[in-house]
Amino acid sequence: MSTLLLKQGRIIDPASAYDAVGDVLIRDGLIAEVGTVSTIADSTIDCSRMIVCPGLIELHAGVRDPGFEEDETTVSATAAALAGGFTSIAAYPDTQPVVDNRAAAEYVILQAARAGNCRVFPLGAVTRDNAGAELADLGQLADGGAVAFTDAKHPIQSAEILRRALEYARMFERPIFTHPQDATLTANGVMHEGYYSTRLGLRGMPAAAEEIMVSRDIALVELTRGRVHLMCVSTRNSVERIRSAKEDQLGVTADVAIHNLLLTDEALQTYDSNYKVDPPFRSSEHVQALVEGLRDDTIDAITSDHQPYASEKKDREIDQVPFGIVGLETLLPLSIRALIEPGHLTWPQLIAKLTWGPAQILGWQNRGTLAKGTPADITVIDPEYRWTIDPARFRSLSRNTPFAGWDVRGRAHLVLVDGEVRYAAE
Amino acid sequence: MNTVPPTIAPGWTRPHLLGLEELSAAEIGHILDTALEFKRLHTIGETKLATLKGVTVGNLFFEPSTRTKTSFSLAAKRLSADTVDFSSAGSSLSKGETFIDTARNIEAMGVPVMVVRHSTSGAPYLLTKHVNASIINAGDGTHEHPTQGLLDILTIKEHRGTIAGLTVVLVGDILHSRVARSNIWGLTKLGARVIVCGPATLIPPYIERLGVEVRYRLDDALEEADCINLLRIQAERQRSAFFPSIYEYAHFYAMNGSRVKRAKDDVLILAPGPINRGVELTPDVADGSRSVILDQVTNGLFIRMACLHLCYHARNQAPMVRPGISPIVTGASLR
Incomplete structure (x- = not known):
């Protein structure tokens, strides 16, 4: 059993109308606990000043x-x-x-x-x-x-x-x-x-x-x-x-x-x-x-x-x-x-x-939520990060956007699928 | 032969002529004055000037045209330019080349001025982002046809002395007409009152916000008009249900002898052509005493000389850097 703890983020789970600073514990790819978690996890990621959401x-x-x-x-x-x-x-x-x-x-x-x-x-x-x-x-x-x-x-x-x-x-x-x-x-x-x-x-x-x-x-x-x-x-x-x-x-x-x-x-x-x-x-x-x-x-x-x-x-x-x-x-x-x-x-x-x-x-009950027991598909958002949209840096193969050069804020900081970190911002 | 006629006033800064919307009244006046000066020089025997000697003007017609292309070619030749013609039929466009690549290739052959006609609105604007050449819009889609607007205005000005205060009625297919838009911008900037008149299906939404009035019946605008410009109606619009029949169209909008009688005595009848005799106007009106249609054609030449001359020399004074929108191979990567 492997565990991962996302610590001290602002947890927003619209499905349960939850919005508070706290921790999310992931066990074996599933969401195990949300709130104040006392368990010692195998690994811990500090999410302070971040938004943790589905x-x-x-x-x-x-x-x-x-x-x-x-x-x-x-x-x-x-x-x-x-x-x-x-x-x-x-x-x-x-x-x-x-x-x-x-x-x-x-x-x-x-x-x-x-x-x-x-x-x-x-x-x-x-x-x-x-x-x-x-x-x-x-x-x-x-x-x-x-x-x-x-x-x-x-x-x-x-x-x-x-x-x-x-x-x-x-x-x-x-x-x-x-x-x-x-x-x-x-x-x-x-x-x-x-x-x-x-x-x-x-x-x-x-x-x-x-x-x-x-x-x-x-x-x-x-x-x-x-x-x-x-x-x-x-x-x-x-x-x-x-x-x-x-x-x-x-x-x-x-x-x-x-x-x-x-x-x-x-x-x-x-x-x-x-x-x-x-x-x-x-x-x-x-x-x-x-x-x-x-x-x-x-x-x-x-x-x-x-x-x-x-x-x-x-x-x-x-x-x-x-x-x-x-x-x-x-x-x-x-x-x-x-x-x-x-x-x-x-x-x-x-x-x-x-x-x-x-x-x-789509009629899904087990996605788009942080409910206990659902797959830990989680996005950690850095809401204040400032950057400029540069299509040359897109991962997409195409560049067709009218927003090139816009100064914006907010980006994905960390993205987890089945509890596994699939993306981490530089 | 003069190199640059000393009477041609300096001060023009635009390398491109894309539309009348972007021009100020003073800039429109500048083109008209330049055209009139070329006309004066022509009448005193200066039929060939040297202001574009050694320059090649490209006529890029991605849509068929006879008279506009002829007029531009002749205008270029009267300024001693060489001309090269490109038309889309039988060209590399039919082999799949984009019109941007076509223009870049022609530019690479040393063509610094391009006269562009295209069926897509905005296409000349797009070209300015991909080539260094001066771009003169010779009609883009249903957007603008600035030299036509200018020659209409010059013709009116020659006959009436001024544009301000005149009432000009534009009749016909306003929705699809690039001539209408260029007329509207140019005339309103110079202080004319513009009325657009046509079937409700061919009057585009919010046209009033361009500063014009709308009438649906020509008879309701007739008596106020100082000038009536009869736009070409395309028979194929009938199939798209824009109007029931050419017969019905002519009944309401054809300029005929009896309508001329009800108009002011000194009314001017204009038509950008090519005209359908009996549809936009009847032969007696087209060839009658109030018609200035052939004056328009003559003035077109001088307007186009002015535009070629002004834009080419403006480009030479302030050469633009090609924006790197779609770089192919840069010098750096060849090292």
């Missing part, structure tokens, strides 16, 4: 392996995840081939085991090839380890397909992650439709394109009693509709991408493709509504929505580049910047959106 969980990240190893590999994505404080990430199925069958799901898990960094859970495709036409083998995907189903950034246009997917996925107790967007309203769009799209002459993506699908998805949940998780909501009316769906106790959850809280459509003025994200940077009134949605728990989780792309794909004319930015290594400081520094969320509230919130969306 390992962060990323609900959806582009890992790009197999098929797009020029953008990211499982090794690089999981190294980036660890450095960002994540102990678990769920991987988008939009690889080549698409994760729409059991073998592909098992490959994701196998690659993660080979990499030996953080945990990777496959997200299975809703439809074959993410094409939106025929259901993928959802049951076998679940057996192969898929924790939820999604067509990633391909919005499911057919209400009929989504209806059947919701009904069918219920049997396997897995949610469907949707990218709520009416593709007929966003065709060829590159940014939020508003004043800046008019001024810059760039094709706009109206807020209504998202809100239509948020409303539709909620209606289908009501019809099927299935579970929908709305990824990266970005508009005021989306938040409003999710709030009312939750009041009606429907099986609807939602997350927000951290970058949508920090930048607005104004940023596109440089025509820099690193500002091209989906959903797009909206105007400031939408950002305020998203923050309010986090505060009142209408929005359950925060995501980095990690989308790595090699420079040859991003250094191009803005209408030809793919959407998305890398985010695993910057989520934590950006969350502090967007939510802690302005006083929008307390530390326990923020940690909840990164741990217990995502765990509940």
